[in-house]
Amino acid sequence: MNRPLGITVSRQIMDSQRMHPQATGELSGLLSELIVAAKIISAEVNMAGLADILGLSGKTNIQGEEVQKLDEFSNKTIIKRMARSGYICVMASEENDDIIPVMEGYEGKYTLAFDPLDGSSNIDVNVNVGTIFSIHRRVSQWRQGIDSDVLQRGREQVAAGYIIYGSSTIMVYSSGEGVHGFTLDPSVGEFFLSHPDIKMPEKSKYISVNEGNHGYWSDNMRRYMDYIREDDKPSGRPYSARYIGSLVADFHRNLITGGIFLYPRDSKDPEKPEGKLRLLYEASPLALLAEQAGGRAITDDGENILDITPTSLHQRVPLVIGSKNAVDEAEAFLKGER
Ligand code: AHM
Ligand code: MG
DSSP, X not given: OOOOOOOXXXXXXXXXXXXXXXXXXXXXXXXXXXXXXXXXXXXHHHHGGGTTTTTOSSSBOTTSOBOXXXXXXXXXXXXXXXXXXSSEEEEEETTOSSOEEOOTTOOOSEEEEEEEEETGGXXXXXXXXXXXXXXXXXXXXXXXXXXXXXXXXXXXXXXEEEEEESSSEEEEEEXXXXXXXXXXXXXXXXXXXXXXXXXXXXXXXXXXOXXXXXXXXXXXXXXXXXXXXXXXXXXXXXXXXXOOSOHHHHHHHHHHHOOEEEEXXXXXXXXXXXXXXXXXXXXXXXXXXXXXXXXXXXXXXXXXXXXXXXXXXXXXXXXXXXXXXXXXXXXHHHTTOO
């Protein structure tokens, strides 16, 4: 079979490094390590459907070994791989209560925050899941890094992205110079450039939101949803609903086709007044991608996600993210201006 001589993700990363003469290659090294972890996770996720048939699900597998849940597996894979990469000083994971130090002697100048397997409640039904990552430069002088190294604004991210495990495995990332997407060719184990310089369409008719929360939303949010449902041909309403319930998959679709995703604050759970999604592992990295692709990401009262200074590792934040015009429109309703 003839394969096109495509641009690999490593080549693209090296090319962009060359444009910065002061670059040391450490960021490129970090991303390469992360890509290896993603390939390992991708292989495991692809086997998930066979788990029942092969007797791999449940507590033990056919060899009597303990089988880890895929989110635990993904978390451990990334931590093990990165702890001795030499490129980061500290990590924060959605799955861990506290920061995760790297091995002594391997401290590097970056930090890594990640959601190892976003949407993992969907694995059993074969819906796309993904790994989301966010990279900052360290700010402390401590050898192994401290909380404040990861508690930085999204605006300070050096790079961010995700790997979505779906019908194909796709990596989308930005290091501040546009957003690029790469598709894994499993037969050669390489990511090839498939979506160069992604731009999110400014307008779209797609809306992604969990309407089951309608009764818990603010009046402004409900009025916005009434507007979305109205019949008005010139403005393309009613918009079409598309909600997967896996943020990385909902965001990926909206990035390519245009659209808006909302997880506003609601009164459903007094423990989670700010909605469900996490600033460090979900909102902040996706906000960088949205802005770099020409879109927007704000809270439901209009604050730019990238300007929020995190105060705790697992801070939640109301998220409105997507095509610029669609976010502008939602913002006007959510602020009560329309
Ligand atoms: P997770 O990180 O535990 O997987 O939870 C986050 C997920 C997102 O992927 C998704 O957008 C959201 O939860 C869906 O929540 P809900 O089921 O309330 O609609
Ligand atoms: Mg998540």
